[in-house]
Amino acid sequence: MKPEAQCEDPSALIFQIKRSAMEDGPGIRTNVFIKGCPLRCKWCCNPEGQETQPELPAGAEVHDFFERLMSVSEIMEIVVRDKPFYDATGGGVTVAGGEPTMHVRFTGELLRRCKALGIHTALDTCGFAEGAAADLLNQADMLLFDLKIINEEKHIAATGKSNRPILENYHRLGASGKPMRVRMPLIPGYTDDAENLEAVARLAAKYPNVERLDIIPFHNYAIPKYEVLHKLHILSDIPLLPKEKVEEIRAYMAEFGANVKVGG
Numbered sequence: 001m002k003p004e005a006q007c008e009d010p011s012a013l014i015f016q017i018k019r020s021a022m023e024d025g026p027g028i029r030t031n032v033f034i035k036g037c038p039l040r041c042k043w044c045c046n047p048e049g050q051e052t053q054p055e056l057p058a059g060a061e062v063h064d065f066f067e068r069l070m071s072v073s074e075i076m077e078i079v080v081r082d083k084p085f086y087d088a089t090g091g092g093v094t095v096a097g098g099e100p101t102m103h104v105r106f107t108g109e110l111l112r113r114c115k116a117l118g119i120h121t122a123l124d125t126c127g128f129a130e131g132a133a134a135d136l137l138n139q140a141d142m143l144l145f146d147l148k149i150i151n152e153e154k155h156i157a158a159t160g161k162s163n164r165p166i167l168e169n170y171h172r173l174g175a176s177g178k179p180m181r182v183r184m185p186l187i188p189g190y191t192d193d194a195e196n197l198e199a200v201a202r203l204a205a206k207y208p209n210v211e212r213l214d215i216i217p218f219h220n221y222a223i224p225k226y227e228v229l230h231k232l233h234i235l236s237d238i239p240l241l242p243k244e245k246v247e248e249i250r251a252y253m254a255e256f257g258a259n260v261k262v263g264g
């Protein structure tokens, strides 16, 4: 297969394709997960999506993830199979990762071909994107946009990167009217202090095109994936939040005007 830059049918390293997904956008969807992410969140539940290089032995498939260089045409062959379900439920395709904007030509071409067939598109993004990658955010019909930590120093300490490009993109897209859902991982000791909860809730409430704010409680389902990849899960020992505490946080964030849901 030709390298992405020389090819009309760009390819990317895919680590999962989830059909009949219900969580990452409206309706029934096909979610396409691409390897490569600029952040290194300490709580990452997709450690297999962080590196752009393969990490598994060739052909291996472990814990429902694999690593396969796939062209846009190969992805579209899978995507179109469920078009009747997208049409019946208002669903479509969600491109996720990792961070889908790291792959400008691949993701751009995938969005373009979906649109040409009338298939709704969403990008599940950490928002850390500049230049052509940031332009890609304009092209999806909808964004699932992560806001994790609003204090810049704390964001750097927890993810390895500044949140400035993230917040710039968020305000730009919020002001543009782009349909969005904001997502906040609820991580004890990292994102759950009152100051951060209020700041995220106020940002979500600021733009009417942000239809809801999903808070996603920390879970440890990713531990087996860390083991397979021989990576250290720094937060594997932190206690899970009880349901009552999560509901208390949801209600607190809703006080600032955001439409807050748990999960998503």
Ligand code: SF4
Pocket (backbone or CB within 6 Å): 037, 038, 039, 040, 041, 043, 044, 045, 046, 047, 049, 050, 097, 098, 099, 126
């Ligand atoms: S942005 Fe998402 S995929 Fe990237 S490191 Fe953070 S949690 Fe993992």
